[in-house]
Amino acid sequence: MSLMRLRPVIVVGTLLACGCGRGRLPSPEPQAQAAQKIRASIVGASAADETTAEGAATGTGWATLKGRFVFAGDAGQPKALVVDKDTEVCGKSSKLYDRSLRVDASTKGLADVVVFVRKSSRVKAPVPDTPLVFDQKNCEFLTTVFAARVGQPIDVKNSDPVGHNTNVAGTSFNQLIPSGGGTIFQPAAETGMPVMVTCNIHPWMKAYAVFRKDGYVAVSAKDGSFSIPDLPAGELLEFQVWHERSTGPNGALGLQKPDVKWTPKGRFQIKLEDDEVKDLGTLEVPAAAIGT
Amino acid sequence: MHGTPMHTQRTLMTMFGKPSCLLVAMALVGLAGCGTTPPASFRANFVEATKQRLTPEQEQQVATILLAMFGTPDDPVALPETGLDEAKLKLCAGPVRSDIVGRKNGLYREHCAHCHGITGDGMGPTAAFLNPYPRDYRPGVFKFKSTERSDKPTHADLVRILHNGIAGTSMPSFALLSEVQVDALVEYVKYLSMRGETELALVRQFFELDDDAQGRLPETREFLVDETLTPIAERWKAAADARIAVPEMPADVDLATSIAKGRELFYGDKANCVKCHGPTALGDGQANDYDDWNKAIVEWSKEVAGDKDSDWVSKAGRVLAGDALRPRTIPPRNLRHGIYRGGRRPLDLYYRIHAGINGAPMPAAKGTVAPEDIWHIVNYIRSLPYEFDGELGVDRPMVAKDRF
Numbered sequence: 001m002s003l004m005r006l007r008p009v010i011v012v013g014t015l016l017a018c019g020c021g022r023g024r025l026p027s028p029e030p031q032a033q034a035a036q037k038i039r040a041s042i043v044g045a046s047a048a049d050e051t052t053a054e055g056a057a058t059g060t061g062w063a064t065l066k067g068r069f070v071f072a073g074d075a076g077q078p079k080a081l082v083v084d085k086d087t088e089v090c091g092k093s094s095k096l097y098d099r100s101l102r103v104d105a106s107t108k109g110l111a112d113v114v115v116f117v118r119k120s121s122r123v124k125a126p127v128p129d130t131p132l133v134f135d136q137k138n139c140e141f142l143t144t145v146f147a148a149r150v151g152q153p154i155d156v157k158n159s160d161p162v163g164h165n166t167n168v169a170g171t172s173f174n175q176l177i178p179s180g181g182g183t184i185f186q187p188a189a190e191t192g193m194p195v196m197v198t199c200n201i202h203p204w205m206k207a208y209a210v211f212r213k214d215g216y217v218a219v220s221a222k223d224g225s226f227s228i229p230d231l232p233a234g235e236l237l238e239f240q241v242w243h244e245r246s247t248g249p250n251g252a253l254g255l256q257k258p259d260v261k262w263t264p265k266g267r268f269q270i271k272l273e274d275d276e277v278k279d280l281g282t283l284e285v286p287a288a289a290i291g292t
Numbered sequence: 293m294h295g296t297p298m299h300t301q302r303t304l305m306t307m308f309g310k311p312s313c314l315l316v317a318m319a320l321v322g323l324a325g326c327g328t329t330p331p332a333s334f335r336a337n338f339v340e341a342t343k344q345r346l347t348p349e350q351e352q353q354v355a356t357i358l359l360a361m362f363g364t365p366d367d368p369v370a371l372p373e374t375g376l377d378e379a380k381l382k383l384c385a386g387p388v389r390s391d392i393v394g395r396k397n398g399l400y401r402e403h404c405a406h407c408h409g410i411t412g413d414g415m416g417p418t419a420a421f422l423n424p425y426p427r428d429y430r431p432g433v434f435k436f437k438s439t440e441r442s443d444k445p446t447h448a449d450l451v452r453i454l455h456n457g458i459a460g461t462s463m464p465s466f467a468l469l470s471e472v473q474v475d476a477l478v479e480y481v482k483y484l485s486m487r488g489e490t491e492l493a494l495v496r497q498f499f500e501l502d503d504d505a506q507g508r509l510p511e512t513r514e515f516l517v518d519e520t521l522t523p524i525a526e527r528w529k530a531a532a533d534a535r536i537a538v539p540e541m542p543a544d545v546d547l548a549t550s551i552a553k554g555r556e557l558f559y560g561d562k563a564n565c566v567k568c569h570g571p572t573a574l575g576d577g578q579a580n581d582y583d584d585w586n587k588a589i590v591e592w593s594k595e596v597a598g599d600k601d602s603d604w605v606s607k608a609g610r611v612l613a614g615d616a617l618r619p620r621t622i623p624p625r626n627l628r629h630g631i632y633r634g635g636r637r638p639l640d641l642y643y644r645i646h647a648g649i650n651g652a653p654m655p656a657a658k659g660t661v662a663p664e665d666i667w668h669i670v671n672y673i674r675s676l677p678y679e680f681d682g683e684l685g686v687d688r689p690m691v692a693k694d695r696f
Contacts, residue, residue: 025615027334165564167655176562176655291599
């Protein structure tokens with residue numbers, strides 16, 4: 001068909017496409033009848049509030065999950081950060097580099113992978129009262145990724161001779177941390193995936209934090225290893241895996257493993273026996289799973 | 293047809309070729325599209341929905357649930373859990389009109405929608421031309437309030453903003469409206485905010501779904517009201533009791549001493565105001581940061597640029613062009629103008645320093661700087677437009693034209 005014969009369709013079609021909306025996506029049309037049904041079901045008293053407690057099977061014992069993440073690609077050299085504030089202090093004792101993909105040169109271990117349980121029925125240890133120290137020095141957070149329990153005090157410190165502020169995304173915590181000073185931050189709610197921690201005075205500073213009620217969360221160490229002890233045995237646990245640079249949704253890290261099935265949302269399910277120490281072994285993260 | 297002159301028909305045929313039913317139908321739809329006014333509708337939060345990679349079916353489910361929970365811009369619904377007064381909402385909703393006793397209705401569209409948008413997304417027709425951009429209510433974050441950083445503003449805080457406007461921005465004063473009207477508008481802003489927060493929560497919840505949920509949110513009262521709406525509404529209700537306790541300004545210190553102390557704190561490492569507001573206090577210290585609303589767009593644009601899924605990238609590109617304003621940096625306030633957005637009472641400045649500014653880079657000094665020291669900083673800041681500084685060569689209030 002010649003372009004000439006298509007012309008009228010193109011003319012009217014283009015007018016239709018750009019006429020009123022200027023290329024904006026049309027908003028989804030709500031379904032009126034379905035909405036009426038939903039409204040009828042949500043107006044009024046909550047039905048059977050107390051009786052809906054899930055009778056999910058659980059045991060009484062405890063177990064451990066561990067494993068080790070290795071990076072299968074070439075991590076390359078980390079980029080040097082642009083340090084343009086307080087240069088007489090920042091990056092002075094050692095040069096500052098991008099830490100979003102920390103791969104151990106000798107073991108290929110991938111650090112800073114977060115593994116946590118999505119829902120659990122039992123917790124062994126109470127929330128600790130001893131504060132978790134989160135410090136900054138040389139204009140760099142000393143921890144790249146850290147986990148804390150909801151309600152656990154976090155001692156946000158500053159060992160630099162210059163002032164910082166610590167801004168935890170999604171929590172409304174953004175406080176001045178003067179040189180040599182500190183303040184206590186108690187996370188009030190769970191984060192879904194880890195949230196970014198920044199300093200607005202020194203924009204290159206970045207870390208991640210994850211807050212969970214049950215504390216069933218681990219961050220992989222320099223050699224890529226992680227371990228979550230005292231997990232409730234006898235119930236089906238679903239784990240979520242995250243890495244800052246993962247290409248998955250919201251940083252979810254999904255892997256191909258023959259024995260444990262991982263979903264594209266970076267989750268896998270395991271039921272552990274009493275006193276079991278389940279070792280997932282070496283978990284290879286392909287280069288394609290890590291983005292820019 | 294005798295009525296149609298042959299030559300016209302021929303001209304049309306040469307222009308459009310042989311008319312087909314499809315073509316006529318398309319043309320009719322095209323003509324009808326722009327001419328009539330469809331009922332106002334809320335616009336989906338496409339930025340978050342695309343970020344979370346929702347399917348069109350999932351986007352539609354969110355729209356349907358929101359219709360059930362909040363109604364439409366012409367017919368709002370306030371579930372009892374919101375604590376909102378539906379009668380006040382009705383006064384603000386719908387097109388601008390008068391009722392039978394001559395009372396003005398449709399207040400939101402008369403006074404607010406052209407900047408803040410029908411949806412409260414800060415994307416009304418004028419928004420792109422304003423600097424700063426109008427507030428997007430949907431994340432439920434408000435800057436100028438008497439409560440702690442993480443808390444919602446009180447009803448009175450929002451009433452104050454409507455009364456005074458926001459100096460240094462395009463937000464005018466609505467002091468000429470009646471008390472009843474201002475009160476109703478504040479209620480409506482809270483309604484749009486709760487609706488937006490609920491939408492954000494629902495959109496984000498798709499990621500949290502278990503795999504056996506088949507990508508659909510539960511439409512139960514337990515999930516929609518108890519787990520989603522109630523926590524949002526409770527935070528709004530709690531604001532009334534969350535006001536910052538402000539001690540009296542220290543009475544035993546004379547003003548000159550207090551200003552000198554404040555100056556020391558301003559430049560000192562503890563309060564560290566100098567880092568962002570600059571050694572001249574002209575607001576030129578930290579000029580390349582973003583507020584939370586703009587930062588979300590900046591971060592997401594980077595994510596889109598690095599993604600390989602071309603279908604998603606093309607949708608995201610359309611969303612960024614049509615549903616987001618071009619990100620702007622947030623300059624720290626120039627403190628020599630004497631223009632304070634959140635109010636110029638000493639008390640307002642105390643709140644800003646104590647709690648920081650939610651949504652903005654400004655951190656909280658609470659816990660780090662003692663209350664009496666915050667008062668000293670307030671006094672120093674209030675003296676800044678009149679401060680003589682030999683180094684600056686400034687011996688009169690700094691005005692904008694001197695800055696450039």
